[in-house]
Amino acid sequence: MDFKKFESLKLNYKKFITEAEEAINKETAKDQTRSVWFDRETIEKLLAQTDPKSGGIKIFLGMYDKDTLSEREDQDRAQAYIGKLTLVLTASDDNQDPGQETLIINGGKVCPPDC
Numbered sequence: 001m002d003f004k005k006f007e008s009l010k011l012n013y014k015k016f017i018t019e020a021e022e023a024i025n026k027e028t029a030k031d032q033t034r035s036v037w038f039d040r041e042t043i044e045k046l047l048a049q050t051d052p053k054s055g056g057i058k059i060f061l062g063m064y065d066k067d068t069l070s071e072r073e074d075q076d077r078a079q080a081y082i083g084k085l086t087l088v089l090t091a092s093d094d095n096q097d098p099g100q101e102t103l104i105i106n107g108g109k110v111c112p113p114d115c
Helices: 003-028 040-050 075-081
Strands: 033-038 054-064 087-091 109-111
Touching: 040 054, 040 087
Parallel strands: none
Antiparallel strands: 033 109, 054 087
């Protein structure tokens, strides 16, 4: 992908999500998620559970609420994540949805605050 197009995609999202947060949540609008980072070991662990030819990683978008904060390892800062977008990675063969919890990973580093 062309780097300028990459930057444009990021800016389009930032403008949209900032305006949406302000319109919906007014003074409690969050500095919304711009990226989520997962380490190599996590990605390799997921890929190891897939077929070598048809396997890959399927990425789901999600949003933290009080019931899903337990997914965060950093429980001392967990409350700050309510309303933040997150990515959930799943091992997938042929673009199928996951069928067992061992194939689902959440808890990447959300930016902000972990930029």
